[in-house]
Structure formats: structure tokens, C-alpha cells
Amino acid sequence: MSATLAVPSPALAKKKAPPPPPPAPVYVPSTPIDRFYSARKDAMLWMGSREAQVALVELLRDSPIDGFTRGPQLATEIEAKIAAAQGGDAAAAKVADRAMSQALVDYVQSLYQPIAGMEYGDNWVRPRAPTGESILALAARAPVLADHVKTVWNINPIYAQLRQAALAEAKLANGGQSSLLATNLSRARFKSPSDRYVVVDIVSQRLWMYQAGQPVGSMKVVVGKNEIDKMTGKNLQTPMIASVMYYTVHNPYWHVPDHLVKNIAKGVVSFGVNAIKGRYEVVSAWANDAVVLDPNTVDWKAAAAGQIFPKLRQRPSGDNSMGKMKFPFVNSEGIFLHDTEHKEYFAKSDRSLSNGCVRLEQAARLGEWLNQGKLVAPAGGTEAAVPFPQGVPVYITYLTARPEDGKIAYAKDIYGWDRAPRQVAAAAAATTSSTQ
Structure with missing residues (x-):
């Protein structure tokens, strides 16, 4: 049998066409700066306004007072980039414009760093820096960019006045009080998510209610002792x-602190459980569903010796240490604002007299402001919670320098936190008693 040689057909003999080229890569902006400029088709933000450039450089030169230590170096780099673009070099102008945008983003975001030593008990008030795109979009929408830059640091009225004073002091030959003012600025660097909020200053022992950027009321408070239990x-x-x-x-209960339980226990040892019946209750836990226990089950001698600490709460009454109302908020130390039966404390100049909580001179007045209307206590005289129309942020801070009647008032460093503000404040926040 003879083999047959296969001969390709003319169609198959033709050369195969090459595959089509791969599609060109699509550029996807990867950084906030890239996305901002891509959205505006690379239109410049800064190079058309010498006033805005000067305002930004000045802001960066001053920014160490805000804790932004890189500011002066960035200012020098930006000035060099602007100078390089003066000859009409389009590429250099693009580099300079983007460098200024990045510097603004970095500075603004630095204002939203957590305050050293401050506990953030609620996520709503936890600092959240705005995105780079939102910072630049706000700048781009400003009627006058230079004016916007000159006020971008104004995050609250306390901060604004302290900052202006600090910069004025820094111009003095010896720096004046700029260092102390900068320390206090770091404790006032908050941006409330609501236009209604409360500020408590531990040092001056006062509370302010703020609305729409202005204080609308104030009162004296009692704060914690400068002591270790x-x-x-x-x-x-x-x-x-x-x-x-x-x-x-x-009509709140008062949870008796451990160091006072010992004193009460001594009375029980001397006079029996009748000494506390009708006034105090022994409970299983600090909770709304706590079980009331039989006081006869407690080893009161051990409690009087400080060997055990039964949980005692004082029942609602006219002489309850919480007074007629309290205003809780989430925190790890059990701190809250509350009324007090000891109105005589508010006549004192030094009101660091409590065991950690903040006692209010006019609790009902604060309650009506928080409630945006008259407070009506539920009938029956038992403990009851009544919600506000909306949550109100509270900032408890420590200011040895604060705005007062258009000037800066300086006060005694009652806890010694100015000497080592970060370490001391952090230690205090970690160990403070959870009592009244």
C-alpha cells in the first residue's frame, strides 16, 4: 500500500493573522491628590493666587503651635517649588500646585489627632480627620482661597482664641507664654460633631454650654480632689x-465608693444593719438589673477593716449624694455630671472636692438646656431615665490658660499636668476613681 502525502489546502496555507494588541492600561488615580486633580482635569488650585500661596506658607510657618512640627520645612520646600515655576515651566507649576495641596491636607488632618491623655467614650466624638478630597474640595469652593486658608485652623472658639494669643506671645523676645499656651491648645483641639456641646474645665471648675459656636450659659462645678485614695x-x-x-x-441611686464603704461598715459593726436599712442597699453589681442582697449576708467586720468591699448604693432621697438628677455618658471610669445636696461647695474658690465626678451648681438648668425644654421628673420618686431629643457631646478638659472676656486667663496647675502633660494626664485617665 502506498502512502498518500497530505497537501494543505490554499486557505490553510495562508499565514495566520497576529492577535490584536492588548488594550491600553486605564489610569486610575490612586491618591487623594491624584483623584482631586483628575476630577478637575489638572486645573491648578494655587498657582493663580499669590495671596493664597502666601497665606499657606504663613500657616505652615505658624503650624508648630498646632503641634504640626513639619510645617516650617514644608513651607521652605513649597517656596522653592513656587520659585522654580516662575519662569513659566508648566511641569514645575504642576509640582508646586500639588505640593501645596498635599501640605494643606496634611496640616488639616493633623488637627484631628486624639488629645493626649483624653479618653474617648463614644465613637461619635472620636476624632476623625476629613479625607484629602473633602479638604481640597472645600478649599476649591471657597470664594477667596486665601481667606479660607487663613481660617482653616479655627476648629472651635476656645482653640481659636488660645491660638491667636499663643502666636502673639511667640513673637516676644523670650517667647512669652507661648509654650504654656501651646500645651493648653493641645487639650482644646477638638471639633464637635454637633453645634450643641458642653465643655467642662477642670482647672477653673466651670462648665459652659455651647451652641452655634458661642457659649450660651455657664455655671460652677466641683471636680475631683488632687489625691490618691x-x-x-x-x-x-x-x-x-x-x-x-x-x-x-x-432620682438616681448613689453608688458608694470603696473608701467610704469602710466608714459605713464601721457604723454597721457598731449599731447593726439597722444603721443602713431604708437608706442604703447592698447590691450584686453596678447595673440596672442588680439584685438587692440581704445585708446580713455581708461580713461587715471585714468590710470595716478594708478587706472586702461590698457594693452599696444609696437610695433616692433628699440627701442622696447624686442630688435629684445625673447625666451619664460612656467612659471607663464611671464619671458623670450630677446634682449635689452640698450647695455650700459652690461658695468656695477651690472646688476640687469630689471623688472624681463633676457636681453641678445648677443641674436642673443644664438639664433643661440638654433637653431643649423643661425637665419633668417621672412620678413615684424612683430612679428613671428620660432621653434627650438628641445626644449632646461633652468635653472634660484641663486648661491652665483659657479665654475669658476677650483675654487669656491663667490659672494654677492644680493637678500638676503642665509639668509633664502627656504622661501625667494619661496616667490620671487610667487610674481615676469611678466614684462621685
């Missing part, structure tokens, strides 16, 4: 806290 080893200083108040507790 010998019984528990806890710090009785009031810590710095940012949180949110959502409701009033009318």
Missing part, C-alpha cells in the same frame, strides 16, 4: 473625657 490606690482627680450625654437619670 489610700484605701484603693486610685487617683481621685477628674480625668479628661470626650463622650456624649443621651439622657437624664432622675
Whole structure:
């Protein structure tokens, strides 16, 4: 059998066409700066306004007072980039414009860093820096960019006045009080998510209610002692806290602190459990569903010796240490604002007298402002929570320099936090007693 040689057909003999070229890569902006300029088709933001350039450089030169230590170096680099673009070099102009945008983003975001030593009890008030795109979009929409840059640091009225004073002091030959003012600026660097908020200053022992950027009311408060509780080893200083108040507790129980339980226990040892019946209750836990226990089950001698600490709460009454109402907010130390039966404390110049919580001179007045209307206590005289129309942020801070009647008032460093503000404040926040 002879083999047959296969001969390709003319169609198959033709050369195959090459595959089509791959599609060109699509450029996707990867950084906030890239996305901002891509959206505006690379239109310049800064190079058309010498006033805006000068305002930004000045802002960066001053920014160490805000804790932004890279500012002066960035200012020098930006000035060099602007100079390189003066000859009409389009590429150099693009580099300079983007460098200025990046510097603005970095500075603004630095204003939203957490305050050293402050506990953030509620996520709503936890600092969240705006995105780079939103910072630049706001700048691009400003009627006058230079004016916007000159006020971008104004995050709250306390901060604004302290900052202006600090920069003025920094121009003095010896720097004046700029260092102390910068320390206080770091404790006032907050941006409330609401136009209604409360500020408590531990040093001046006062509370302010703010609305639409202005203080609309103030009152005296009592704050924590500058002491360590010998019984528990806890710090009785009031810590710095940012949180949110959502409701009033009318006719509150008072949870007796451990160091006072010992004194009450001594009375029980001497006079029997009748000494506390009708006034105090022994409970299973600090909770709304706590179980009331039989006081006869407690070893009161051990409690009087400080060997055990039964949980005692004082029942709602006219002489309850919480007064008629309290305003809780989430924090790890059990701190809150509350009324008090000891109105005589508000006649004192030094009101660092509590075991950590903040006692109010006019609790009902604050409650009506928080409630945006009259407070009505539920009938029956038992503990009850009544919610506000909306949550109100509260900032408990520590200002040895603060705005007052258009000037800066300086005050005694009652807790010694100015000497080592970061370490001392952080330690206080970690160890403060959770008592009244």
C-alpha cells in the first residue's frame, strides 16, 4: 500500500493573522491628590493666587503651635517649588500646585489627632480627620482661597482664641507664654460633631454650654480632689473625657465608693444593719438589673477593716449624694455630671472636692438646656431615665490658660499636668476613681 502525502489546502496555507494588541492600561488615580486633580482635569488650585500661596506658607510657618512640627520645612520646600515655576515651566507649576495641596491636607488632618491623655467614650466624638478630597474640595469652593486658608485652623472658639494669643506671645523676645499656651491648645483641639456641646474645665471648675459656636450659659462645678485614695490606690482627680450625654437619670441611686464603704461598715459593726436599712442597699453589681442582697449576708467586720468591699448604693432621697438628677455618658471610669445636696461647695474658690465626678451648681438648668425644654421628673420618686431629643457631646478638659472676656486667663496647675502633660494626664485617665 502506498502512502498518500497530505497537501494543505490554499486557505490553510495562508499565514495566520497576529492577535490584536492588548488594550491600553486605564489610569486610575490612586491618591487623594491624584483623584482631586483628575476630577478637575489638572486645573491648578494655587498657582493663580499669590495671596493664597502666601497665606499657606504663613500657616505652615505658624503650624508648630498646632503641634504640626513639619510645617516650617514644608513651607521652605513649597517656596522653592513656587520659585522654580516662575519662569513659566508648566511641569514645575504642576509640582508646586500639588505640593501645596498635599501640605494643606496634611496640616488639616493633623488637627484631628486624639488629645493626649483624653479618653474617648463614644465613637461619635472620636476624632476623625476629613479625607484629602473633602479638604481640597472645600478649599476649591471657597470664594477667596486665601481667606479660607487663613481660617482653616479655627476648629472651635476656645482653640481659636488660645491660638491667636499663643502666636502673639511667640513673637516676644523670650517667647512669652507661648509654650504654656501651646500645651493648653493641645487639650482644646477638638471639633464637635454637633453645634450643641458642653465643655467642662477642670482647672477653673466651670462648665459652659455651647451652641452655634458661642457659649450660651455657664455655671460652677466641683471636680475631683488632687489625691490618691489610700484605701484603693486610685487617683481621685477628674480625668479628661470626650463622650456624649443621651439622657437624664432622675432620682438616681448613689453608688458608694470603696473608701467610704469602710466608714459605713464601721457604723454597721457598731449599731447593726439597722444603721443602713431604708437608706442604703447592698447590691450584686453596678447595673440596672442588680439584685438587692440581704445585708446580713455581708461580713461587715471585714468590710470595716478594708478587706472586702461590698457594693452599696444609696437610695433616692433628699440627701442622696447624686442630688435629684445625673447625666451619664460612656467612659471607663464611671464619671458623670450630677446634682449635689452640698450647695455650700459652690461658695468656695477651690472646688476640687469630689471623688472624681463633676457636681453641678445648677443641674436642673443644664438639664433643661440638654433637653431643649423643661425637665419633668417621672412620678413615684424612683430612679428613671428620660432621653434627650438628641445626644449632646461633652468635653472634660484641663486648661491652665483659657479665654475669658476677650483675654487669656491663667490659672494654677492644680493637678500638676503642665509639668509633664502627656504622661501625667494619661496616667490620671487610667487610674481615676469611678466614684462621685
